[in-house]
Amino acid sequence: QVQLVESGGGLVQAGGSLRLSCAASGRAFSRSRMGWFRQAPGKEREFVAHILTSGYTSYADSVKGRFTISRDNVKNTVYLQMNTLKPEDTAVYYCAADSQDRILPLVYTFDYWGQGTQVTVSS
Numbered sequence: 168q169v170q171l172v173e174s175g176g177g178l179v180q181a182g183g184s185l186r187l188s189c190a191a192s193g194r195a196f197s198r199s200r201m202g203w204f205r206q207a208p209g210k211e212r213e214f215v216a217h218i219l220t221s222g223y224t225s226y227a228d229s230v231k232g233r234f235t236i237s238r239d240n241v242k243n244t245v246y247l248q249m250n251t252l253k254p255e256d257t258a259v260y261y262c263a264a265d266s267q268d269r270i271l272p273l274v275y276t277f278d279y280w281g282q283g284t285q286v287t288v289s290s
Contacts (some may be wrong), residue, residue: 168279169191169192169264169266169278169279170193170279171190171192171262171263171279171280171281172189172190172282173187173188173260173261173262173282174187174189174190176285176286177285177286177287178288179288179289180289181253181254181288182252184250184252185249185252185286186246186247186248186249187247187249187284188245188246189201189203189244189246189247189281190242190243190244191243191244191262192243193243195264196240196243197240197243198220198268199220199264199265199268200218200219200267200268200269200270200277201217201245201263201264202214202215202216202217202236202262202264202265202272202277203216203217203236203260203262204261204274204277205259205260205261206258206261206283212261214227214272214273215227215230215234215260216230216234216235216236216247218236218238218245219268220268223270225272227272230249233249233250233252234247235248235250245262247260249286253288254288255288256286257286257287257288258285258286259285259286260283260284260285261282262280262281263279263280263281264277264279265277266278266279
């Protein structure tokens with residue numbers, strides 16, 4: 168069992184930066200793929216980025232070059248550095264864990280989810 172707690176969301180102006188953190192409980196963190204998803208009002212939850220246990224990362228096209236995912240296996244924490252934020256980045260951001268370290272960036276491939284943190288980007 169893995170419990171995930173996100174932090175770092177807030178209100179920022181367009182062009183600004185935020186860093187999200189996701190603290191994980193349990194010893195399975197280092198063996199789990201970690202991901203970030205987001206969900207805007209009236210829209211489906213969408214993939215943002217993930218990082219496998221190997222360190223391999225991939226990103227949605229909409230955030231590529233602006234967002235960076237990283238992990239600290241000592242602190243059991245995954246981060247999402249978000250730069251050059253745009254109003255269309257406004258959403259609730261969710262951290263997720265996949266105990267099988269799969270590669271498909273799909274919602275159903277993640278076993279555990281955090282409660283989410285709100286990110287609002289004003290124009």
